[in-house]
Amino acid sequence: MGIFSRFTDIVNSNINAILDKAEDPEKMVRLIIQEMEDTLVEVRSASAKTIASKKEISASINKIQSESKDWKSKAELAISKEREDLARAALQEKKKCDEQVQILTTELSVVDEQIAKLQNEVGQLQDKLADAKARQKAIILRQKTVSSRLEVKKSLDSGKVDAxxxxxxxxxxxxxxxxxxxxxxxxxxxxxxxxxxxxxxxxxxxxxxxxxxxxxxxxxxxxxx
Missing domain, CATH: 1.20.5 (Single alpha-helices involved in coiled-coils or other helix-helix interfaces)
Structure with a gap:
């Protein structure tokens, strides 16, 4: 998934390393935070869709399990009426239902794993986002201070002060x-x-x-x- 690939890049990135390469640290900080916020929205949206899929799968499992029980009851009825042919046919339908339940149950397990990963990744991104916002003011202040010092150094080195x-x-x-x-x-x-x-x-x-x-x-x- 593209979302997770981009998300992993952000989570694993070293913010200071990014800033070292930036011409405008203040702008880069804002872009990083905006990227994190946008990604967080996308991941939450994907998580909501995955949870919705889980509900659909669970509902399908419950429905098919109910059909399986119904076919079993029909097979029992057929046997009680000495209709083995109907009982066999009912058991075949029950088998199909049980197989579908098994497939959906496996699919449900995969979805549960995806949801768990999503929740973990959302937590990581939220922590990174909170850290970036907490450091934003300090980074911007440092950038402005360094810029001011650089201007002073340039003035001193240019001989303007001596003149x-x-x-x-x-x-x-x-x-x-x-x-x-x-x-x-x-x-x-x-x-x-x-x-x-x-x-x-x-x-x-x-x-x-x-x-x-x-x-x-x-x-x-x-x-x-």
Missing amino acids: AMGRFEQYERKIDDLESQVDAYDLGKKTLADEFAELESDDDIDNELAALKKTMQSKSSDSNK
């Missing part, structure tokens, strides 16, 4: 030059604070000079005595 930093340093040097020019304009100019500071400095020197003169005059007077 930008070089321009930044040029601007810094230009600002330094402007600041130096501003400082040069102010060089040699006295501010009001500078004027007062000089006055205060002159007063200090005058006071110190007067004190020094007074000290020397005192020493000179003492030596003349």
